[in-house]
Amino acid sequence: MTEEIIIAGFGGQGVLMMGKIIAYAGIMQNYEVSWMPSYGPEMRGGTANVTVIVSDERISSPILNEYDTAIILNQPSLDKFEKTVKPGGILIYDPNGILRHPERKDISIYKIPATEEAAKLGLTKIFNMMVLGGFLKIKPILSVESVIKGIEKSLPKRHHKLIPQNKEAILKGMEIIKLV
Amino acid sequence: MSEVKLMKGNEAFAEALIRAGTDAYFGYPITPQSEVVEYLMSQKPYETTGMVVLQCESEVAAINMCYGGAGAGFKVATSSSSPGISLKQEGISYLAGAELPALILNVARGGPGLGTIQPAQSDYFQATKGGGHGDYRLFVLAPSSVQEMADFVPLAFDVAFKYRNPAMILSDGIIGQMMEKVTLFEPIPRRSLEQIEKECPWATTGKKPNRERNIITSLDLDPISQEKHVMKLKEKYEKMQAELRYEEINTDDAEYLIVAYGSSARICHKVVSIARKQGLKVGLLRPITLFPFPYKRINELANKVKHILVTELSLGQMVEDVKLAVEGKVPVYFYGRTGGAIYTPVEILEYLKTKL
Numbered sequence: 001m002t003e004e005i006i007i008a009g010f011g012g013q014g015v016l017m018m019g020k021i022i023a024y025a026g027i028m029q030n031y032e033v034s035w036m037p038s039y040g041p042e043m044r045g046g047t048a049n050v051t052v053i054v055s056d057e058r059i060s061s062p063i064l065n066e067y068d069t070a071i072i073l074n075q076p077s078l079d080k081f082e083k084t085v086k087p088g089g090i091l092i093y094d095p096n097g098i099l100r101h102p103e104r105k106d107i108s109i110y111k112i113p114a115t116e117e118a119a120k121l122g123l124t125k126i127f128n129m130m131v132l133g134g135f136l137k138i139k140p141i142l143s144v145e146s147v148i149k150g151i152e153k154s155l156p157k158r159h160h161k162l163i164p165q166n167k168e169a170i171l172k173g174m175e176i177i178k179l180v
Numbered sequence: 181m182s183e184v185k186l187m188k189g190n191e192a193f194a195e196a197l198i199r200a201g202t203d204a205y206f207g208y209p210i211t212p213q214s215e216v217v218e219y220l221m222s223q224k225p226y227e228t229t230g231m232v233v234l235q236c237e238s239e240v241a242a243i244n245m246c247y248g249g250a251g252a253g254f255k256v257a258t259s260s261s262s263p264g265i266s267l268k269q270e271g272i273s274y275l276a277g278a279e280l281p282a283l284i285l286n287v288a289r290g291g292p293g294l295g296t297i298q299p300a301q302s303d304y305f306q307a308t309k310g311g312g313h314g315d316y317r318l319f320v321l322a323p324s325s326v327q328e329m330a331d332f333v334p335l336a337f338d339v340a341f342k343y344r345n346p347a348m349i350l351s352d353g354i355i356g357q358m359m360e361k362v363t364l365f366e367p368i369p370r371r372s373l374e375q376i377e378k379e380c381p382w383a384t385t386g387k388k389p390n391r392e393r394n395i396i397t398s399l400d401l402d403p404i405s406q407e408k409h410v411m412k413l414k415e416k417y418e419k420m421q422a423e424l425r426y427e428e429i430n431t432d433d434a435e436y437l438i439v440a441y442g443s444s445a446r447i448c449h450k451v452v453s454i455a456r457k458q459g460l461k462v463g464l465l466r467p468i469t470l471f472p473f474p475y476k477r478i479n480e481l482a483n484k485v486k487h488i489l490v491t492e493l494s495l496g497q498m499v500e501d502v503k504l505a506v507e508g509k510v511p512v513y514f515y516g517r518t519g520g521a522i523y524t525p526v527e528i529l530e531y532l533k534t535k536l
Contacts, residue, residue, distance in 0.1 A: 032361060064450075
C-alpha cells in the first residue's frame with residue numbers, strides 16, 4: 001500500500017498540521033511516512049501545501065508530480081492541483097469560497113462543506129479535523145484510534161483537553177462528505 | 181530501546197548532536213536550518229548533558245568559537261545554510277590548516293548571493309573542492325533521509341577525530357525541512373576532561389611538566405616547513421579514501437545509470453521505479469560521501485551501461501567528478517534545476533527518454 005497525498009489551502013487553515021497528524025497516525029500503524037511542506041515566507045492567508053506519503057515500503061521521492069488523493073481547501077489550490085490527481089484518484093474539496101468547481105471526469109470528486117459545518121457547531125478552529133475525517137471515510141488507510149494518537153503526538157500537552165472535540169470533528173466529517 | 185520519532189531533518193540533526201555527546205554547538209539562525217538552534221534551545225541540553233548551546237553574534241563568530249573549542253579537544257559543531265556557510269569559509273580553512281576536528285552542517289539553499297530560501301545543491305564545489313583558501317579537503321557526507329541526518333552526526337565526528345580534520349554534512353532544504361520516521365541511536369555520554377586529554381594528546385588542555393607545549397595554529401612562515409605540513413595533509417586525504425561510502429539501487433542489470441546524491445537521489449530512486457515498470461533498465465548510484473568520491477566504482481559501472489545521467493539541483497557540479505570517473509567511456513548527460521526550483525521524477529524520466 002502506498003498513498004500519496006497533497007493537502008493544499010490557505011496558511012492558517014491547518015494544512016500542515018493535518019499532514020502531520022496523518023504522518024504520525026501512519027507511524028502508529030508501522031508504516032513508512034514522509035511529510036514535505038512547502039516552506040517559505042508564507043503567512044496567514046497565503047497558500048500552503050504539504051505532500052504526505054504513507055507506505056508499507058521504503059519511500060523514494062518526497063517530491064511528486066501526481067497524487068492518489070488531493071485535499072483542497074481553496075480556489076488557487078484547486079486550480080493548481082486538480083490536474084495532478086492520478087486518473088482514478090480522489091479529489092476532496094471544501095466548496096467554501098470556490099467559484100470554479102472541479103471538472104475532471106476520470107477521478108472521483110468528493111465535496112465536504114467543513115467550513116460551513118464547523119461554523120454552525122462553533123468549531124471553526126478544528127475544521128481541518130472534519131476534512132481529515134472525510135478523507136478517512138473515503139480512504140480508510142488509517143484507523144480513527146491511530147489518528148487520535150497522532151493528534152496526541154502533534155498537540156502540545158496543554159491542548160490535550162481539546163482531543164475529544166477533535167474526535168467529534170473527525171466523526172462529523174465522516175458523516176458530511178458526499179460524492180459529487 | 182531505540183526510540184522511533186517523527187522529526188524534521190534539522191531536528192533529527194540537533195537531537196543527534198545531543199546524543200552524540202557533543203560538547204558545544206555554536207550557531208546563527210538562517211532558513212532553512214533555523215530548527216537546529218530552535219530545537220537545541222527547546223531541549224536545553226545544557227541542563228542535562230552540559231552541552232553548550234550558543235546563538236552567536238554571527239556565522240563568523242560561530243565557526244571561530246568552533247576553532248577555539250576544537251583546539252581544546254572538545255566535540256564542537258556549527259550549522260548554517262549556503263550564504264552563512266560562505267561566511268564560515270575562512271574559519272573552515274583555518275580548522276583544516278590547524279588540523280582540528282569539527283562538524284559543520286550546510287542545509288543548502290539556492291544562490292548565488294542571498295539567493296532564495298528554497299532547496300538547492302549548488303554548494304557541491306564549495307563543500308568538496310575546498311571552499312576556503314589553500315590546499316585542503318573536508319570529509320563530506322550527503323544525507324538523503326531524515327534518518328541519515330541523525331546517523332551521520334556520530335559518523336562525521338568519528339572521522340573528524342580519527343583524521344583531525346573538519347567534517348561537513350551537506351544537506352539541503354528538502355532533507356532539512358521534511359519529516360520522516362527516525363530511529364534515534366542510544367545516547368553517548370560526553371567525554372570527561374581526562375578522556376579528552378588521553379584521546380587528544382595534541383589539544384590545549386593545559387601544559388603538564390612532562391610534555392612540550394601544544395600549539396594550535398595554521399601559520400607557518402617557512403615555505404619548506406609549510407610545504408611539509410601540506411604534504412602531511414595530502415597523505416591524510418589519501419588515507420581518508422578508506423571512508424568512502426555509496427549506495428547502489430538496481431545497478432546489477434542496468435543499461436542506463438543515474439548518479440545523484442542527497443535529496444536528488446530520493447527523487448531519482450522514484451525515477452528508477454517508474455522506469456523499471458515501463459521496462460527501462462535504469463539503475464542508481466548514490467554517493468553517500470562526496471569526499472571521498474566513488475570514482476572507481478563509477479568507472480567500473482561505465483563499462484556496463486550505455487550512458488550515464490547525472491542530476492543535481494544545480495547547473496552541474498558533481499557531473500564534473502562523474503566525467504573524471506567515466507574517462508570518456510560512455511556519454512555523460514546532465515539534467516538540473518537550480519535557484520530553488522525542484523525537478524519531479526517524471527521530469528527526469530522524460531529527459532532520460534530523449535537520450536535513449
